[in-house]
Amino acid sequence: MKNKLWNLAMIFFVSATILLSIRSVNLKDDEKYYYQNYKQSYRIFSPEVPKDIDFAGEKVPTDTFYVYENLEREILVNTYWHSNTLLLFKRANRWFPVIEPILKANNIPEDFKYLALIESGFLNITSPSGAKGFWQLLKGTATDYGLEINDQIDERNNLEKSTQAACKYLSWAHNKFGNWSLVAASYNMGVNGIQKQLDNQKVNSYYDLSINSETSRYLFRILALKAIFSNPTQYGFYLRQADLYPIIVYDILEVDSSISNIPDFAKNYNLSYKMIKELNPWILTTSLPNTSSKIYLIKIPQKDMTNYFKLKDGQSKNLGIFGDRKVEE
The missing domain is CATH 1.10.287 (Helix Hairpins)
Structure with missing residues (x-):
């Protein structure tokens, strides 16, 4: 045993x-x-830098070494910062159609939509200096161009109105410089700041200026996004229209009196206060005083627009967005 x-x-x-x-x-x-597969499958490439690129119809001198390398830096950053660039693609699908016709109506080149994109990422953020909204307008500039800002309202968060205000600034700056590249730089550094540097350095081109790091990168960040959005697949972004944020269709309600309680107002339309705020971020509080009988335009989502899946109905599932939209599976 x-x-x-x-x-x-x-x-x-x-x-x-x-x-x-x-x-x-x-x-x-x-x-x-595992490691063999990693070595065989994982690849990092240096993306192509366009030799012929323009900003607002003005040719970029990429044959100058530091111009080429500055542009390459921003293309590398935005190509390999995948999560951020993916979000920019998604948000741009919703907001470019709002911005583009306003730029066109004000004779501002369409390339300036990328300026708003790098300023805020299409989020209603507040900078350390107090600039707000998609266009990151300072309070003084915003009020100078007709935007209302008080404890209840901040129209810097109203995309249509803030885009109009930005267009007024861009048009004024272009009258001064006669050059869109300098106009873009002045949006970051100020007209007086750019003019002082032009005078001190005895040049007349943005690309010839030796200036602070932020402004020296500013236009190249715009150009990098223009290059990537013009040809997403070239930079590794294989997306479909269905992957992007859909456009929200809404009705406009004209209001010429006070709204004492916006949550109650929202309930009258079977909406939440949150939904009203999402579509009307310029409203800051739960009330809208209006003793002057001013007409405010409040966006109310159309039927089914609060259902995200119905919002996405009809979006193409074929490969191709923005510059690649013509591509078919």
Whole structure:
């Protein structure tokens, strides 16, 4: 009996040892395969830098070494900062159609939509200096161009009105410089700041200026997004229209009196206060005082527009967005 137990124990021990040895070999093989596969499959490429690119119809002198390398830097950053650039693609699908016709109506080149994109990422953020909205307007500039800002309202967060205000600034700056590249730089550094540097350095081109790091990168960030949006697949972004944020269709409600309680107002339309705020971020509080009978335009989503999946109905599932939209699966 003892011999039988001893034999069974030995058989179990040997079997376990063999199994562990096989598992150890498999683990080593798996690890070896893992790293082989990693080496074979993982690739990082240096994306193409366009030699012929313009900003607002003005040719970029990419044959100058530091111009080319500054542009390449921003293309690398935006190509390989995948999560951020993906979000820019998604948001741009919703907001470019709002901005583009306003730029066109004000004779501002369409390339300036990328300026708003790099300023805010199409989020209603507030900068450390107090600039707000998609166009990152400072309070003084905003009020100078007709935007209302008080404790209840901040029209810097009204995309249509803030785009109009930005257009007024851009048009004024262009009358001064006669050059759209300098206009873009002045949006970051100020007209007086750019003019002072032009005078001090005795040049007349943005690309010849030696200025602070932020402004020296500013236009190249715009150009990088223009290049990537013009040809997404060239930079590794294989997306479909269905992957992007859909446009929200809404009705406009004219209001010429006070709204004492916006949550109650929202309930009258079977909406939440949150939904009203999402479509009308210029409203800051739960009330809208209006003693002057000013007409405010409040966006109310059309039927089914609060259902995200219905919003996305009809979006193409073929490969191709923006510059690649013509591509078919």
